[in-house]
Amino acid sequence: MTTTAIDIKEEILQLKKERNAVILAHNYQVGEIQDIADYVGDSLGLAYKAKETDCDVIAFCGVHFMAETAKILNPNKTVVLPDREAGCSLEESCPAEDLAAFLDANKEKNYYVIAYINCSGGVKALCDVIVTSGNAIDIVNKAPQDRPILFVPDANLGAWVMEQTGRKMDLWQGSCYVHVEFTQSSINKIKEEYPEALVVAHPECTTAVRLLADEVCSTEKMIGYCQNAPVKDIIVVTESGMLHRLQKEAPDKNLIPGPTDKCACNDCHFMKMNTLEKLRDCLRDLSPTVEMPEDVRQRAEAPINRMLEQSRK
Ligand code: 13P
């Protein structure tokens, strides 16, 4: 590590103390951010950690909807994120106004609306319950039987949940721009190179790719899957940041990033907007913060709490 990186790390640790802050990081963050964080995990684990913390400041290293979820659960805390522009293509695919207009035009259906956590606070405020990739199956299994389900915004994750639960749902046609880049041919090619390998894929992948996987699960569940896999070679079909934590926690495995047709691995440019420098700056300046109108926050809090009550940690 360069002297500058060591200095910045020290500054971050000092500021963290001064601010009484906790650093939460998603599994796709760059390694140096993961290594300095108090907790690294998937969207579900991060939501639980955000709800539990007694720190005054949450420095959220992930994308905006994750930091916003932390703020919804902690209206009296300061939530900062290293880069305000770290968005998500799934969030963009479902603007709250479009969902409100759709629900208005389909009032007679009386939809039970389930939102994947990768959406804005405005969308969460229009929903009955939130899910993550880690608990979607459990929560859809608990949905009322006497109402049709609308699942937003990820059509690929929704299709996987339908397969797993046998529950029919109407699907919003959003997608993750990173996970749809993995193709049947790119995964078949790498499987030919590593014929003994098992394949683990994120449920945001397309059905064609998912069908090539031995396991489909959230980023957090990938850790246990790789640690316990009975083979050495594992092809990991998700964003490249995942490999950092996997290499640390399953060091005896040969972890191979899932390739696309264009690259040997695939980055989410939103996740990669965060850097150690920007983390230091947001702790120093207490900016940018996550803010939202209180009425939206209150309406978004109920479906998130419903999720946390209905799912297992
Ligand atoms: P996880 O909750 O499984 O970490 O997924 C979050 C995400 O954004 C995947 O692209």
Ligand code: SF4
């Ligand atoms: Fe959003 Fe996809 Fe990036 Fe996850 S990987 S944050 S779903 S754009």
